[in-house]
Amino acid sequence: MKRAFSLFISLTKNWLRSKTGVFFSILFPIMLLLIFSTVFGGQQAAEYTLHVQNDDLVEGEETQLSSVFIDALGSSESLNVVEVDNLTEHREERAFGSFRALRIEEGFNETAINKSIELRTKVIRDTMERANGDFTLFSIEEKVENITDELDDQNVSKELRKRYEEEGYELSSDENISIIVLQEGDSWNLYDEEKGYDHEIREENGTLNVYWNFEEETSPSAEITLMLNEDDQAAPIIRGNVLGIIDSFNSQMLGLEEDDTVINITEETRDERGLQPVDYYLPGFIAAFIMSNGVIGVTSNISEFKRNGTLKRLTATPLKKRDWILANVGQQTVLAFALTAIMILVAILVFGAQAYPGPYAIGLIFLGAVAFCSVGIVLGGLIKDVEAASGAGNAIAFPMMFLSGAFIHVETFPDYLQTVARILPLYYFHQGLREIMILQNPSDAFLAYLVLGIFALFFIVLAIKTTRWKDI
């Protein structure tokens, strides 16, 4: 074990002092991560995609106002409106990128119209009230006490009916009228369901004054729900755009005053984290470069050690084959952790990535490093020619990088390529890392652990079998 450790230290020092090795193992992956995340996932987008689900349908067709509202949203230069049938399904499909969505609730069209009429009526009444100084329907100055005693008993007296008739208002039968005491002894609310009267009767200085009751709105507002991630930096911009469009919709479509609105916006702030494209790329890059460092790097190193005689020098010492394999695996594991730490740091500092490398991620990275380093040891051991070994490493690593979906969503692949991706160990590696580090679902990484574990075990056994310690 001491021999393996000494060799591990020497291999690591030898690697660290290689400018080319450090460049391709650490700096190159970081450069690619920066480029990919900047090009495909910059936060400074001029247009934000807003997914819209319209639930206001009549016989499967969008209602007129809901359709107009969606058009109004689409007219904003900052919003790219994408209509979807089911936001929930859509959110589950796309785990990455902030969830920005809006739902137009059922009844939007009808409630918007009703509310609009009500508000217009209120405007008329307000105008009348302002014109009259107040808006008293009529006043009853005689026999006030008789009337109010009866009002207390929740009855409509003959006297009150008579006075209503004298003023031109006819009350319907008693069962259609409800009277509520608002303030004991001096204020009542009379509501005639049939006639639609909603009056407030107030005793003021010995006189009963009957007013229109404007306090209570009867129509609900048209509802829309805006869904944004709590920590989405674009959330204020999207919210501002939607509110602006509602104001514009109110004034232009419904002709309402500035302060009136028929649309009630309910905001659902998602407590899930807003994941950025870098959060997709980061685990992919970590997995892909741990793989390439193992498959290309180790293969090249071992074949070079074979070519220049260093390996022969080592085989002539008491060093055992298992120590050699252990030292290489150890070196690759340290390199894998160093690469992971640096990439996460860069991704967090530059792009605000959400990565959290917990113990499950460390375990999976270890398995990945062992698995792919073992592949490199097998190739380096089997192939004698340095160029051929390096070529074989490249021929395996590069197609695997791109076909496994490490850099591009597998869902965007044709079906047959998706099948290919799912038979590649790298697919399970980056998917597992993504589940653990980004989505924080370690239980969903079980398959990744299983696949990489079997893969690592198989190749470590194969590495022991194929590494020649004689007749090199």
Place this chain on the structure above:
Amino acid sequence: MSSDIIKVKNLTKKYDGLIAVDSISFKVKEGEIFSLVGPNGAGKTTTVEILECLKKPTSGNAKVLGHDVKKEDDKIKKEIGVMPQDFNTFERLTAKENIKLMGDLYGSDNVKEIMQKVGVDEFKDKKFEDLSGGMKTKVGIGMTLISNADLLFLDEPTTGLDPHARRETWNLIKDLKKMGKTVFLTTHYMEEVEYLSDRAGILIDGSIEVIDSIENLIDEHGGGIKVRVLEDGKALNIINDRADEVLKGEEGTWTGIFDSKKEAREALIKLFQLDSKVEVEEAGMDEVFIRLTGGKIDEGGELV
């Protein structure tokens, strides 16, 4: 009486039908410098690598320090020091780090002492890749020596070195003998064999042509002592009387070739008494090789 530290009997190694080592047998005595000499492809490295347990023999037996090379490679590797052909090591580690690594592999920690012994101290912190050929060889010998083994295998340690570095390496190898080490050397430099070795075996096409002490090899196969005289009077008579063969040279010179050192010595005494002008040329390993093989090894190790 020194014991045999290496015993080789009918050792054979074949590669895909090609015979690299053809049933060779020899012994190496404790404390001596033994050289296996021959051109490239003669089977020197294959032989030494079998003894170092880096290759499996096809047939035959070999024992190193009493251990069977086929079965006891773990034991042998712990007890020998090896400097392979075209020696290389971790290029970006310093000289000291490389020697220390070997020390760790052998469980030895006398790095400082070894560096002083082989003269690595002055460039110990330089990376291996930045060292000259001679410096690299010193590091290689240091890495071999730190095993603290009594038997050291040096496979063509001076190949590619300039004359100065080669001479330094020779001195180092001489010092190894003084330290009590047994050195198994392979080389294609006859001068090196003659300067360093107690005994040598000449290997041609996988077979040992001859094996003996350097003195005996020269005596028996060197072609004798050449004595050249520059006049043809009495001096020529002395040569004619005692030499085994007399050759006429250019510008009135004559060369007598003496197989026997005794005859040559007696002839020289007579010539000195006559105050004759003479030139003496002793045979060396070059002549031994030429006489035995009919060819010569060039600087690159090829048989010409």
